[in-house]
Amino acid sequence: MLKGHQTWECNEKPVILSSAAIGGPFESKGALADDFDILHEDVWLGQDSCEKAEKKMLEQACEKAIDKAGMKKEDVQFFLSGDLMDQIISSSFAARTLGVPFLGLFGACSSSMEGLAVAALIVNSKAGKNALAAASSHNISVEKQFRYPTEYGSQKPPTAQWTVTGAGAALLSLDGEGPRVTSATIGRVVDMGLSDPYNMGAAMAPAAVDTIQAHFRDLNRDPDYYDLIATGDLGSVGHKIAADLLRKHGIEIAPEIFTDCGILIYKKDQPVMAGGSGCGCSAVVTYGHFLNRIRKGELRRILVVATGALMSPLSYQQKETIPCIAHAVSIEM
Amino acid sequence: MSNKKIKKLTPTQQEYKRFAKERVPKRPVLLNTIRAFIAGGIICTIGQGVQWMFMTYFGFSEVTAGNPTVAVLIIAAVLLTGFGVYDHIAQWAGAGSAVPVTGFANTIASAAIEHRTEGYVLGVGGNMFKxxxxxxxxxxxxxxxxxxxxxxxxxxxxx
The missing domain is CATH 1.20.5 (Single alpha-helices involved in coiled-coils or other helix-helix interfaces)
Structure with a gap:
């Protein structure tokens, strides 16, 4: 049901029956290693290309989530997935393996929450009994497509971020026990004129702020309604800007509940500059770490605001500024 | 960013740009310059040593020793790239490892390795000079x- 301008409230409160998070070797050394279902030692997953490795991770995340719910692939009516590769090949190819009716999504790194929001809408409207939402990214395949070869010796600035090798999936249903998706705020595309692909956090921060503001306005809520508000992959630079920008706009979120998936996922001593990024970042942190904490009872209400930079390698070479988007989904126990 | 580009932005965008700029950590230019000086100096000193070796032990003249010296540096850089070390050196060294011939070898080797999965003709051949x-x-x-x-x-x- 529409609330305000851009927020859905899910009256039926779809349940996240199960979720899965898959990570790579760098993530296994990170701060949230315990929250992954599978951690791979080999960044190639024994495949002969990193693109295949990403697809494999996504498949594993989906199969694991379906398996944990005690279901079969046939029980899932719709599969929604997104990633960062051209023509979202990781998602489409994983959907080919799964054989579940599929809607491909692209919202750059916001695809994770875009998928969860649409899956919740499908289940809530009873268009499908069970829907699976997933997202993935792979450090090598994404760097290869968007930046330089991984072994190329370029000096990264302190604002650069490290693309997470990971895939996350969540299975939604109407009946069952578990954390519930209660609302979703769909973001507008916001472009504040930044064009540096090595500073995506600062480019995406206004989009996150716009969506967070819209969420509180539409639902007439205060930030203290939530135990945790997490942005997707703003990193330490973008997250600080977002916090300051929110304060400037009169929304005060207590620093202890306002965090960022890109900051949480790695340890301080890992050489990731400003933090993690990529579709996999918000997906594994939400579907792994946050949902585990909700299930343990440490958190009751969270808001995840996944941020995405909607640029292509071509657009920034042509000196276009970076349009950004953010989608917020609230999950409550 | 140039003034011309900033003028194209709306006042709100310009305001945000200033807002963000105050909060973005700067590239440590002075530190990077010092590191580049040290790293570039070390690479060139190694090159000088190799040249000296060719002149002393292999009978090359100062002019003819140039080619084998460059070859040795290139092979070393390609090996370091292949073993996944060069990009870590470069993160510390910056221009120090990018400007000498080793940086040039790294650009070609890294692109060739990266596109190996697309085959030798369209992948390696087509992309190594990317x-x-x-x-x-x-x-x-x-x-x-x-x-x-x-x-x-x-x-x-x-x-």
Missing amino acids: LAGSVIAYGVFSAFVVALVKITFKALGGI
Whole structure:
């Protein structure tokens, strides 16, 4: 049901029956290693290309989530997935393996929450009994497509971020026990004129702020309604800007509940500059770490605001500024 | 960013740009320069040592020792790239490891490794000069311009 301008409230409160998070070797050394279902030692997953490795991770995340719910692939009516590769090949190819009716999504790194929001809408409207939402990214395949070869010796600035090798999936249903998706705020595309692909956090921060503001306005809520508000992959630079920008706009979120998936996922001593990024970042942190904490009872209400930079390698070479988007989904126990 | 580009932005965008700029950590330019000086110096000293070795033990002259010296540095850089070390050195060294011939070797080797999965013809062959291509194109063009200048000076009775 529409609330305000851009927020859905899910009256039926779809349940996240199960979720899965898959990570790579760098993530296994990170701060949230315990929250992954599978951690791979080999960044190639024994495949002969990193693109295949990403697809494999996504498949594993989906199969694991379906398996944990005690279901079969046939029980899932719709599969929604997104990633960062051209023509979202990781998602489409994983959907080919799964054989579940599929809607491909692209919202750059916001695809994770875009998928969860649409899956919740499908289940809530009873268009499908069970829907699976997933997202993935792979450090090598994404760097290869968007930046330089991984072994190329370029000096990264302190604002650069490290693309997470990971895939996350969540299975939604109407009946069952578990954390519930209660609302979703769909973001507008916001472009504040930044064009540096090595500073995506600062480019995406206004989009996150716009969506967070819209969420509180539409639902007439205060930030203290939530135990945790997490942005997707703003990193330490973008997250600080977002916090300051929110304060400037009169929304005060207590620093202890306002965090960022890109900051949480790695340890301080890992050489990731400003933090993690990529579709996999918000997906594994939400579907792994946050949902585990909700299930343990440490958190009751969270808001995840996944941020995405909607640029292509071509657009920034042509000196276009970076349009950004953010989608917020609230999950409550 | 140039002034021309900033003028294209709306006042709100310009305001945000200033807002963000105050909060973005700066590149440590002075530190990077010092590191580049040290790292570049070390690479060149190694090169000098190799050249000296070729001249002393293998009977090369100062001019002819140049080619094998460059070859040794290139092979070393390609191996370091392949073993996944060069990019870590470069993160510390910056321009120090990018400017010498080792940086050029790294651009070609890293692109070749990266695109190995697309096959030898379209992948490795088609992409290995992805980064080095512009160095070659503008390097050859500038050499051509310099040569023209030299010929002109000579024709006018100069050096």
